Amino acid sequence: MTALDMQFKESASRHALAGSNVVARVEGIRKTYYMGSLAVEVLHGISLDFYSGDYVSIMGPSGCGKSTLMNILGCLDQPTEGKYYLGDEDTSTMEDDELSTIRGARLGFIFQSYNLIQQLNVLENIEMPLFYQGYAEVESHEIAMSLAERVGLGDRVDHKPFELSGGQQQRVAIARALAVDPLIILADEPTGNLDSKSGSEILDLFDELHAQGKTLLTVTHSDELAERSMREIKLRDGEIESDERLNS
Amino acid sequence: MSDLTVDTPVQPRSNAGRQKPLNGVNLVRFKKITQVGIKSIFSHGLRSMLTVLGIVIGVAAVIAMLAVSEGASYEAQQQFRDLGASNILLKSVKPAEVEENSRQGFGPPQAVVYGLTNADITTIRDTIPGVSNVISSRIVKKNVWNLGINTNTDVVGTTVDYPVSRNYNLRAGRFFSQAEVRDHANVVVLSDEVANALFPIDNPIGQSIKIDSDYYNVVGIMESEGFSNLGQSQAGSSNAAPSRIFIPFTASKSRFGETTMRQTAGGMESETVELHEAIIQIEGQESVIEVGEIIEQILQRRHKEVDYEIEVPLALLRQAEESALRDQIVAGAIAGISLLVGGIGIMNIMLASVTERTREIGIRRAMGAKKRDIITQFLVEAVILSGVGGVIGVVLGVVIPIIISIFWGMTTIVTPIAPILAFSISAMIGVIFGIYPSMRAADMDPVEALRHE
Numbered sequence: 001m002t003a004l005d006m007q008f009k010e011s012a013s014r015h016a017l018a019g020s021n022v023v024a025r026v027e028g029i030r031k032t033y034y035m036g037s038l039a040v041e042v043l044h045g046i047s048l049d050f051y052s053g054d055y056v057s058i059m060g061p062s063g064c065g066k067s068t069l070m071n072i073l074g075c076l077d078q079p080t081e082g083k084y085y086l087g088d089e090d091t092s093t094m095e096d097d098e099l100s101t102i103r104g105a106r107l108g109f110i111f112q113s114y115n116l117i118q119q120l121n122v123l124e125n126i127e128m129p130l131f132y133q134g135y136a137e138v139e140s141h142e143i144a145m146s147l148a149e150r151v152g153l154g155d156r157v158d159h160k161p162f163e164l165s166g167g168q169q170q171r172v173a174i175a176r177a178l179a180v181d182p183l184i185i186l187a188d189e190p191t192g193n194l195d196s197k198s199g200s201e202i203l204d205l206f207d208e209l210h211a212q213g214k215t216l217l218t219v220t221h222s223d224e225l226a227e228r229s230m231r232e233i234k235l236r237d238g239e240i241e242s243d244e245r246l247n248s
Numbered sequence: 249m250s251d252l253t254v255d256t257p258v259q260p261r262s263n264a265g266r267q268k269p270l271n272g273v274n275l276v277r278f279k280k281i282t283q284v285g286i287k288s289i290f291s292h293g294l295r296s297m298l299t300v301l302g303i304v305i306g307v308a309a310v311i312a313m314l315a316v317s318e319g320a321s322y323e324a325q326q327q328f329r330d331l332g333a334s335n336i337l338l339k340s341v342k343p344a345e346v347e348e349n350s351r352q353g354f355g356p357p358q359a360v361v362y363g364l365t366n367a368d369i370t371t372i373r374d375t376i377p378g379v380s381n382v383i384s385s386r387i388v389k390k391n392v393w394n395l396g397i398n399t400n401t402d403v404v405g406t407t408v409d410y411p412v413s414r415n416y417n418l419r420a421g422r423f424f425s426q427a428e429v430r431d432h433a434n435v436v437v438l439s440d441e442v443a444n445a446l447f448p449i450d451n452p453i454g455q456s457i458k459i460d461s462d463y464y465n466v467v468g469i470m471e472s473e474g475f476s477n478l479g480q481s482q483a484g485s486s487n488a489a490p491s492r493i494f495i496p497f498t499a500s501k502s503r504f505g506e507t508t509m510r511q512t513a514g515g516m517e518s519e520t521v522e523l524h525e526a527i528i529q530i531e532g533q534e535s536v537i538e539v540g541e542i543i544e545q546i547l548q549r550r551h552k553e554v555d556y557e558i559e560v561p562l563a564l565l566r567q568a569e570e571s572a573l574r575d576q577i578v579a580g581a582i583a584g585i586s587l588l589v590g591g592i593g594i595m596n597i598m599l600a601s602v603t604e605r606t607r608e609i610g611i612r613r614a615m616g617a618k619k620r621d622i623i624t625q626f627l628v629e630a631v632i633l634s635g636v637g638g639v640i641g642v643v644l645g646v647v648i649p650i651i652i653s654i655f656w657g658m659t660t661i662v663t664p665i666a667p668i669l670a671f672s673i674s675a676m677i678g679v680i681f682g683i684y685p686s687m688r689a690a691d692m693d694p695v696e697a698l699r700h701e
Contacts, residue, residue, distance in 0.1 A: 076695045119288055
């Protein structure tokens with residue numbers, strides 16, 4: 001068992017305290033976009049609880065508001081109405097700086113198009129969130145190194161993103177999302193740009209993370225992903241259509 | 249919901265031990281951001297180089313232009329300084345009307361009398377306090393002979409203080425002495441040109457030259473550098489230094505007399521001039537301009553016509569200094585404009601860079617970068633670009649004037665203030681023109697930025 005595995009175990013136990021294990025809660029979230037004089041409400045009052053160590057997939061047709069929900073859950077956007085608690089903090093009243101801090105410290109992002117920074121090599125990309133959290137250089141190096149090994153890219157740390165395949169790039173992004181040991185890992189169509197083989201590899205990695213007690217929240221069109229998840233939430237027209245628990 | 253804290257008591261992360269403070273000036277963080285900036289500068293090599301070039305040209309132009317104009321004004325001022333800052337120079341000139349008649353050669357034979365007189369000088373010396381010395385000179389054009397070689401030159405009859413008062417140096421030998429002046433001695437000091445013309449091989453000192461029918465002993469040779477013709481010594485025209493030789497004032501008077509005869513188209517013409525030049529030395533520079541005005545008033549009263557010129561080198565020096573300052577302001581402004589253009593270039597590049605890196609900004613924001621982190625990153629980049637440009641510009645700006653001096657022989661002076669000024673302006677430009685693009689970068693909506701292709 002590596003030191004990192006220990007860290008995962010430890011964090012799982014830290015977040016899942018006895019009694020309750022809700023890591024995030026949205027209450028009556030509404031989001032309205034204004035296009036000129038036209039107001040379009042995208043989310044019509046959504047309330048959800050997310051539990052520690054859960055593996056959730058949010059599905060729905062295009063335009064159902066799942067991206068908007070994801071942005072709000074990712075503290076990239078604020079709801080027009082309603083509350084969003086992340087851990088023990090109410091984020092709906094936060095200033096920009098506090099939102100930045102909470103994004104960096106408590107959330108890990110995985111995007112469909114990987115979103116690695118092209119000028120930086122693998123190691124530097126993984127280190128980036130640590131840098132904004134003010135980690136010392138030596139320590140962030142150590143963490144990034146062990147995470148690179150963890151996702152199977154220990155021998156490619158000085159490669160630039162364009163020298164890697166899509167699957168490899170996505171694994172770098174996963175390592176980056178794990179760097180600060182976040183409360184929730186948010187994945188937006190993580191396999192959308194990948195062929196089925198690398199896609200399954202990524203999903204295997206997700207299964208491992210889930211097994212280690214990480215909380216995963218994904219938005220996807222992929223049935224494979226949805227089937228592997230523990231809980232499937234379906235959105236339609238800005239409302240929850242269904243919310244069911246799968247596979248025990 | 250008050251029960252939420254009870255319901256979901258997820259503990260804040262307890263990793264206080266390994267986390268550094270997020271606020272305040274963090275040197276490590278700043279170092280890291282600087283590295284990010286440098287990296288992105290190098291990843292756009294050509295673009296960065298062109299940007300830097302704008303600043304390099306601006307800074308180098310500021311320094312070089314100031315150096316050249318400073319050198320030019322120093323040269324101009326030096327010419328007036330050579331005339332002696334505590335001197336007032338007087339010169340006899342033929343009145344305009346007489347000059348006109350004699351040039352046309354009409355009318356009856358003329359006997360012209362004009363110019364400064366010994367009485368003028370005595371009056372000036374005796375009535376104006378602060379006049380420490382007056383050196384009067386007579387200048388007669390003569391053919392000067394050494395055996396078969398001859399040259400036409402101005403023969404200046406003057407007193408012993410002449411070279412000191414005009415800052416002239418002797419190259420060899422000595423100037424004539426007080427005793428020789430008293431004795432009307434036939435001694436002569438040659439200027440370089442005349443010495444070279446008459447004695448191409450021999451050492452002239454100790455030899456004799458012949459003027460009219462008299463022989464003069466050569467006792468010294470004067471450096472001709474710095475000669476300036478009285479009355480024409482506006483900046484730039486004094487390079488027509490006359491070749492001159494110097495004999496005692498008394499000798500000039502007794503050998504040549506005060507009247508010169510000249511053959512004209514219409515007959516003979518005589519000119520009588522007592523003194524051609526006078527240098528009035530004043531004690532202390534403060535009163536020079538004032539004394540100059542008094543002398544002018546005295547001469548106005550004593551002369552019916554304006555047959556004299558008065559020149560106060562200090563007043564001209566002041567004028568030269570003023571015009572030099574004007575020149576410098578103009579040169580500085582032109583160079584400053586090019587620096588400004590360089591700055592706008594930086595802003596342009598930074599704005600392009602912000603647009604091009606919108607995605608990166610979004611990623612960094614998602615990963616926890618605050619607005620001020622983004623501002624710092626882009627600002628650091630702009631400051632590095634302009635700083636590097638500034639350093640290269642300063643080096644070029646110091647080297648270019650040296651090259652100009654070597655190849656064109658112009659005097660250039662790089663004052664220490666010019667590089668400092670130019671460099672701080674370029675650094676400031678980096679900040680000022682970097683702020684707007686970096687603000688724009690930071691103000692982007694992270695969601696929009698992430699969606700940007």
